[in-house]
Amino acid sequence: MKKPYEKPVIFKLKTGFMNKFGEGSYLLKKVRSKIEGVSVDDLVKEFGSPLFVFSERKLRQKFRELKNAFALRYPNVEFSWSYKTNYLDAICAILHDEGETAEVVSEFEYEKARRLGVPGNKIIYNGPYKPLDSLRVTVKEGARINVDHFEEIADLEQVADELGTKPRIGIRLNMDIGIQPQWSRFGFNLESGQALDAVKRIAAGGKLELVGLHCHIGTFILEPRAYEQEVKKMVEFAYRVEEEFGFKIEYLDIGGGFPSKNKLRGIYLPPDVAVPSIDEFAERVCNALLSSLRPGDYPKLILESGRAIVDESGYLITTVHAAKRMPDGRKAYVLDAGVNILFTAFWYHFNVEIDREINGPAEPCILYGPLCMNIDVVDDMVQLPPLPRGTRLILSPVGAYNVTQWMQFIRYRPNVVLIGENGEVELIRKAEDLSDIVKRERLPERLELKWKG
Numbered sequence: 117m118k119k120p121y122e123k124p125v126i127f128k129l130k131t132g133f134m135n136k137f138g139e140g141s142y143l144l145k146k147v148r149s150k151i152e153g154v155s156v157d158d159l160v161k162e163f164g165s166p167l168f169v170f171s172e173r174k175l176r177q178k179f180r181e182l183k184n185a186f187a188l189r190y191p192n193v194e195f196s197w198s199y200k201t202n203y204l205d206a207i208c209a210i211l212h213d214e215g216e217t218a219e220v221v222s223e224f225e226y227e228k229a230r231r232l233g234v235p236g237n238k239i240i241y242n243g244p245y246k247p248l249d250s251l252r253v254t255v256k257e258g259a260r261i262n263v264d265h266f267e268e269i270a271d272l273e274q275v276a277d278e279l280g281t282k283p284r285i286g287i288r289l290n291m292d293i294g295i296q297p298q299w300s301r302f303g304f305n306l307e308s309g310q311a312l313d314a315v316k317r318i319a320a321g322g323k324l325e326l327v328g329l330h331c332h333i334g335t336f337i338l339e340p341r342a343y344e345q346e347v348k349k350m351v352e353f354a355y356r357v358e359e360e361f362g363f364k365i366e367y368l369d370i371g372g373g374f375p376s377k378n379k380l381r382g383i384y385l386p387p388d389v390a391v392p393s394i395d396e397f398a399e400r401v402c403n404a405l406l407s408s409l410r411p412g413d414y415p416k417l418i419l420e421s422g423r424a425i426v427d428e429s430g431y432l433i434t435t436v437h438a439a440k441r442m443p444d445g446r447k448a449y450v451l452d453a454g455v456n457i458l459f460t461a462f463w464y465h466f467n468v469e470i471d472r473e474i475n476g477p478a479e480p481c482i483l484y485g486p487l488c489m490n491i492d493v494v495d496d497m498v499q500l501p502p503l504p505r506g507t508r509l510i511l512s513p514v515g516a517y518n519v520t521q522w523m524q525f526i527r528y529r530p531n532v533v534l535i536g537e538n539g540e541v542e543l544i545r546k547a548e549d550l551s552d553i554v555k556r557e558r559l560p561e562r563l564e565l566k567w568k569g
């Protein structure tokens with residue numbers, strides 16, 4: 117068969133040299149034919165491409181690393197799974213099996229956790245938008261609610277009146293801990309005195325019992341000292357609240373935000389260098405707690421880690437559909453997966469592996485998704501050898517925020533499988549088809565199509 121003509125291009129090979137960021141930009145030798153011992157080829161034959169693949173072994177391992185890092189340093193810790201990071205039933209069930217409670221930020225997530233069998237009192241309800249009806253349900257079922265704003269205090273007082281109970285609540289704080297951007301849109305600001313005003317307001321109402329403080333400083337935080345600051349400020353505030361208003365703070369919920377081993381765009385060091393270990397975060401947090409708490413005081417420390425637990429357990433297998441040469445000489449590939457299912461491609465350069473040995477010089481390539489959208493770029497600077505059509509790429513880590521933030525846009529969402537600890541492959545979310553989409557639609561009768569001729 118005659119190969120299609122391709123205009124020759126010249127590019128400089130820098131074999132064996134390191135670039136200024138310490139990475140070799142020579143031949144890509146990242147070949148992966150298996151995930152957790154299961155052949156990529158077999159996975160695609162059975163479940164199609166693109167395909168999300170989760171490793172149960174890796175998920176449990178990452179959780180246990182986090183758990184041990186904190187539980188060995190502080191005697192009273194609760195881990196609460198951030199549903200929005202990944203709320204597939206199978207993923208949540210594994211983490212609940214490991215002992216995590218549930219952290220939800222909407223009535224939908226709350227209902228999903230309840231449906232899975234999580235009791236109300238094992239659910240933490242956060243977020244800036246909690247409709248009154250959802251407060252009625254969550255208060256009744258004993259969920260722990262962290263209040264975001266003054267209106268919510270009033271809403272909760274109304275629910276307290278209706279139910280004739282005194283709900284035990286937390287308040288969310290935001291504070292300056294020296295990192296940018298400061299997430300000041302959630303909760304009550306500490307430095308301005310707003311947080312203290314909130315406590316005053318709760319005390320004056322007399323209908324709510326303040327028992328917790330919550331804070332979530334941001335996501336993919338690379339600075340362990342930020343958490344040290346956060347914890348110190350929370351402890352100091354807890355004692356102030358106790359002394360001035362008599363509220364005994366039983367839990368300090370420091371939120372999530374620990375990074376995964378992903379490569380943030382604009383950070384050129386490889387994740388193994390740029391991303392601190394979970395032990396470094398635990399050391400800062402627990403030392404700050406133990407040094408600022410009074411002897412014998414061990415309020416519950418709550419962690420709502422999301423991406424640090426699940427990101428690395430997720431892979432996406434995608435297939436090269438076509439190769440192109442761009443007008444500027446760069447090589448590009450069209451893949452069957454794009455930003456419709458890989459929302460996090462906007463922020464990270466994934467680890468890109470190929471399913472087979474391919475000879476030929478690597479050159480900088482662009483990876484385009486299948487959408488008719490200019491922004492559908494999976495990566496714009498990855499070194500790859502010449503990939504024949506049908507080559508599978510394995511992208512990782514993709515376990516956090518993709519299978520929740522993906523969208524049904526232009527294409528159906530694909531299968532998701534879980535590789536169990538015994539190596540068995542199970543379907544945990546079935547690919548969509550037309551019926552999923554039309555099920556929701558209603559066509560007024562007068563608009564029904566009757567083609568003439």
Ligand SMILES: *Cc1c(COP(=O)(O)O)cnc(C)c1O
Pocket residue numbers: 198200201219221242243332334335336371372373374420421422423424516
């Ligand atoms: C998103 C979120 C988390 C999880 O954040 P990660 O950065 O994924 O660890 C935890 N708590 C709250 C309140 C959140 O909004």
